[in-house]
Amino acid sequence: MHKDAEPHEDGGKREHVGAHMVSVFINGKRHVVPEHATIMRAIEYAGHQIIRGAGCREGFCGACGTIYRLPGDYKLHTGLACTTLVKEGMSLTQIPSVPMEKAVYDLETLTPDVSAILQVYPVTFRCVACGTCTKACPQGLPVMDYIQAAMRGDVAAVADMAFDCVACGLCALRCPAEIIQHEVGILSKRLTGRYLRKESxxxxxxxxxxxxxxxxxxxxxxxxxxxxxxxxxxxxxxxxx
Structure with a gap:
């Protein structure tokens, strides 16, 4: 945040950034945007038109996955553009779609236990419990914990822990074992709804x-x-x- 106008170098030219504005780098290009803007608002303020990955705006639809770095921080951070606020010096890019191979299955041929996980998403059992998926989750979900529950066959526990998942795919993007965690969660929720739900x-x-x-x-x-x-x-x- 710049409390007073401060000069910045930009391609050999000096530019003054006014109060309540910050410098961010969107896809490698520097822009000056309002300090309290979300990443999505900052992208639009910078003159870009968002034609996909905008979703429901602050409704957590999961379509605006973003990765970013901050000055002096070696870590690669993740967040949703609709809710994450910009910070001075932030360098960001959006990942509106994470490539993956989604399994096709018939719930009527599956049972709500570990055999379903083995059959549909066997890659789940490559989990090394590193916790990277949990750190990447913009919803703050215990992703690693529900993957461990899936490996135990506790489908109901997976469904409970993954209930607020928005399927942004950022966990899968960061996973060194290349697990598609959110799809494991979706499978478990479907199995729970089909076989384990309480009668109403x-x-x-x-x-x-x-x-x-x-x-x-x-x-x-x-x-x-x-x-x-x-x-x-x-x-x-x-x-x-």
């Missing part, structure tokens, strides 16, 4: 109501509304305190 009488009743066409009239009424009417109805709804 309320859910069964609501499904029966939907199948009996109880809400068809209300649905048709909503579909016939224009945008203004829908917006008014939405903001006038009852909200829980």
């Amino acid at each position: 009488r309320e859910l069964d009743d609501r499904i029966a109501e939907v199948r009996s066409h109880k809400y068809d009239g209300e649905y048709r009424k909503l579909m016939a509304m224009d945008k203004a009417a829908l917006s008014k109805l939405y903001y006038a709804r009852d909200l829980e305190p």
Whole structure:
């Protein structure tokens, strides 16, 4: 942060950076941006148009994975561009998509235990428990712990620990064993939902109501509304305190 205007060298020219502005390097090029901006806002302030990887903006969709370094810090940091704030001297680049091979499987042929992990994602068992995946997670999830649970076949524990995963892929990007951790989490959540979930009488009743066409009239009424009417109805709804 620059409390006072300070000179900076830029290609042989001296430039003054005003108060509440910071210098960042986006894909190697220096830009001066507001100090309290998120990485996403800073990228747009610098004049770039984000056409993918913008997602829901602060809704944790996982589409704006970013890696960055800070001055004097040898570490490579990770974060989501929609929530990570810029810092003076930050050098960053976005990784909107992490290459991976996602398995294709049929839940009806799997069982909620270690055999499913072995069959679908056998690379999981290459984990060396280094903790890099946990350090990379922008959600602060215990990724290494749920991979260890997957190796034990505790599918329900994996589903619980991976519940808030946004599938940004930053864990897989940093993993030296090349595990696709978030896909292991997704598999476990699907197995838990299919085989291990607790029975809910309320859910069964609501499904029966939907199948009996109880809400068809209300649905048709909503579909016939224009945008203004829908917006008014939405903001006038009852909200829980």
